[in-house]
Amino acid sequence: xxxxxxxxxxxxxxxxxxxxxxxxxxxxxxxxxxxxxxxxxxxxxxxxxxxxxxxxxxxxxxxxxxxxxxxxxxxxxxxxxxxxxxxxxxxxxxxxxxxxxxxxxxxxxxxxxxxxxxxxxxxxxxxxxxxxxxxxxxxxxxxxxxxxxxxxxxxxxxxxxxxxxxxxxxxxxxxxxxxxxxxxxxxxxxxxxxxxxxxxxxxxxxxxxxxxxxxxxxxxxxxxxxxxxxxxxxxxxx
Amino acid sequence: xxxxxxxxxxxxxxxxxxxxxxxxxxxxxxxxxxxxxxxxxxxxxxxxxxxxxxxxxxxxxxxxxxxxxxxxxxxxxxxxxxxxxxxxxxxxxxxxxxxxxxxxxxxxxxxxxxxxxxxxxxxxxxxxxxxxxxxxxxxxxxxxxxxxxxxxxxxxxxxxxxxxxxxxxxxxxxxxxxxxxxxxxxxxxxxxxxxxxxxxxxxxxxxxxxxxxxxxxxxxxxxxxxxxxxxxxxxxxxxxxxxxxxxxxxxxxxxxxxxxxxxxxxxxxxxxxxxxxxxxxxxxxxxxxxxxxxxxxxxx
Numbered sequence: 001x002x003x004x005x006x007x008x009x010x011x012x013x014x015x016x017x018x019x020x021x022x023x024x025x026x027x028x029x030x031x032x033x034x035x036x037x038x039x040x041x042x043x044x045x046x047x048x049x050x051x052x053x054x055x056x057x058x059x060x061x062x063x064x065x066x067x068x069x070x071x072x073x074x075x076x077x078x079x080x081x082x083x084x085x086x087x088x089x090x091x092x093x094x095x096x097x098x099x100x101x102x103x104x105x106x107x108x109x110x111x112x113x114x115x116x117x118x119x120x121x122x123x124x125x126x127x128x129x130x131x132x133x134x135x136x137x138x139x140x141x142x143x144x145x146x147x148x149x150x151x152x153x154x155x156x157x158x159x160x161x162x163x164x165x166x167x168x169x170x171x172x173x174x175x176x177x178x179x180x181x182x183x184x185x186x187x188x189x190x191x192x193x194x195x196x197x198x199x200x201x202x203x204x205x206x207x208x209x210x211x212x213x214x215x216x217x218x219x220x221x222x223x224x225x226x227x228x229x230x231x232x233x234x235x236x237x238x
Numbered sequence: 239x240x241x242x243x244x245x246x247x248x249x250x251x252x253x254x255x256x257x258x259x260x261x262x263x264x265x266x267x268x269x270x271x272x273x274x275x276x277x278x279x280x281x282x283x284x285x286x287x288x289x290x291x292x293x294x295x296x297x298x299x300x301x302x303x304x305x306x307x308x309x310x311x312x313x314x315x316x317x318x319x320x321x322x323x324x325x326x327x328x329x330x331x332x333x334x335x336x337x338x339x340x341x342x343x344x345x346x347x348x349x350x351x352x353x354x355x356x357x358x359x360x361x362x363x364x365x366x367x368x369x370x371x372x373x374x375x376x377x378x379x380x381x382x383x384x385x386x387x388x389x390x391x392x393x394x395x396x397x398x399x400x401x402x403x404x405x406x407x408x409x410x411x412x413x414x415x416x417x418x419x420x421x422x423x424x425x426x427x428x429x430x431x432x433x434x435x436x437x438x439x440x441x442x443x444x445x446x447x448x449x450x451x452x453x454x455x456x457x458x459x460x461x462x463x464x465x466x467x468x469x470x471x472x473x474x475x476x477x478x479x480x481x482x483x484x485x486x487x488x489x490x491x492x493x494x495x496x497x498x499x500x501x502x503x504x505x506x507x508x509x510x511x512x513x514x515x516x517x518x519x520x521x522x523x524x525x526x527x528x529x530x531x532x533x534x535x536x537x538x
Contacts, residue, residue: 048491048499049495052488052491055484055488056488056492059481059484059485059488062481063481063485079416081417081421081422081425081426082417082422082426082430083431083442084502085416086415086416086422086442086443087442087447087501087503087507088451088494088495088498088507089448089452089494090397090415090416090417091392091397091398091400091401091414091415091453092401092453093491094397094398094416095398095400095401096401096484096487096491098373098401098402099373099376099401099402099479099484099487100484101373102369102374102376102377102402102479103377103479103480103481103484105374105377106373106374106377106479107481121353121362121394122394122395122416122417124362124366125365125366125369125398126369129362129363129366130366130369130373142359142362143359144353144358144359144361144362145355145358149424149425150358152424153355153420153421154355154356156285156356164285168284169359169360170281170323170357170358170359170361171357171358172359173359177359181359181360182363183359183362183363207367207371209363210330210367218360219323219360219363220280221323221324221327222323222330222360222364223327225271225277225323225328226328226330226331226334226367227331228271228331229270229271229297229328229330229331229334229335230331230332230334230335230338231335232270232335
């Protein structure tokens with residue numbers, strides 16, 4: 001789905017979103033007023049410049065429009081892989097972007113992510129996967145690493161990995177897997193606008209992706225492990 | 239460099255549990271979901287791969303000069319400290335606990351290649367849950383400090399986790415990045431990066447470079463006591479998650495791009511920063527470099 005088709009489908013009442021290279025930023029008419037729109041397109045590689053621009057756009061929303069909901073539109077093949085980005089400290093730029101999203105949540109901005117293309121690794125972690133709710137539309141393709149590269153790194157034979165990945169939510173790339181793991185909440189079919197409106201109007205709650213992953217059978221242990229650590233009894237007499 | 243393998247005070251050579259013990263007041267560490275709980279990765283078992291009873295992550299609480307802190311330590315000896323479903327959930331649970339209990343801080347002893355590819359998708363989601371829980375703890379006023387000096391460095395999604403912390407302490411031997419040398423060479427070719435070029439790897443990801451640029455707040459010797467001292471200092475100087483602090487970070491990162499964006503190598507970047515004696519940087523002890531740079535920046 002192209003960004004303009006997606007914007008028309010999500011915001012039939014109108015939108016003013018600039019597409020500037022790989023970065024999308026602007027505003028749109030939401031169910032209860034103006035929402036901010038921020039994201040990437042064209043299977044963007046998120047390097048230091050893109051990360052800084054996204055963080056700058058979001059900081060501007062926080063400064064000028066307290067509480068305004070933000071919709072993240074996600075299409076990224078991951079962090080930009082280059083010696084220059086690493087030299088300049090990409091970890092700090094991506095961490096800064098994620099921290100800005102964390103601050104937006106703390107200040108009461110409702111955050112909804114819509115995956116509409118690739119959604120991979122260091123591109124999806126600091127923006128899309130930081131949202132309160134994460135949904136997918138036609139064309140969404142979350143993944144970590146292509147199987148041939150994974151075979152090289154893990155030293156598992158490719159044929160074996162391909163066989164194993166069939167039916168395995170942890171190994172097979174794609175939306176089905178991430179739905180089962182709870183990493184993506186819902187797959188949205190058209191019409192998209194009412195789906196988004198409902199998501200924007202739900203109250204924010206704690207991160208429940210691990211519970212979802214348990215219910216859907218993709219992650220049998222995450223929720224239970226996190227709960228046990230969060231609630232383990234401390235030493236007597238503290 | 240000292241012969242680290244013989245050095246019983248070396249952070250790099252120590253196991254995750256030894257690092258925790260050395261960091262904390264004697265006998266104060268209490269582990270949660272310890273190996274006796276036998277919580278192991280279901281996905282590694284499916285692949286017929288060995289599992290660990292702690293899944294490579296040690297979490298618990300202890301006292302640091304009397305202050306109650308929560309801690310997580312990644313064990314590089316198990317799958318390079320990589321994050322799978324259970325490993326990640328232990329870190330997330332710890333950070334959620336911090337949000338509720340408001341300890342003096344959370345210390346993350348990072349030693350990880352990033353997402354565990356054998357359970358890739360679950361690892362990626364797990365890292366995002368760690369990031370969200372970390373930032374929620376920070377937003378509630380609990381400082382989160384990262385310590386990086388293990389053999390695996392801190393890469394992939396865990397590099398971004400490090401970038402979410404209040405502050406980082408690194409040793410010269412520590413490395414921090416997103417795409418590590420092996421991944422860069424595999425994906426982009428040896429022309430982009432020759433991972434066998436140790437000096438290049440060191441000055442692209444190593445602790446001194448990260449400290450000179452400002453990614454790391456403390457540069458310390460590869461020494462258990464030095465990390466303890468740095469952790470105490472950083473706990474006392476939190477960087478709260480507020481609009482003003484993030485706007486200041488933003489300006490600093492923008493300025494870094496303006497000044498160093500054209501640099502093709504760390505040495506060029508250091509020259510742009512005004513570092514003296516470029517040839518001496520590699521051979522200097524961390525304390526020497528910190529002193530020399532401190533004096534120079536103070537004068538300027």
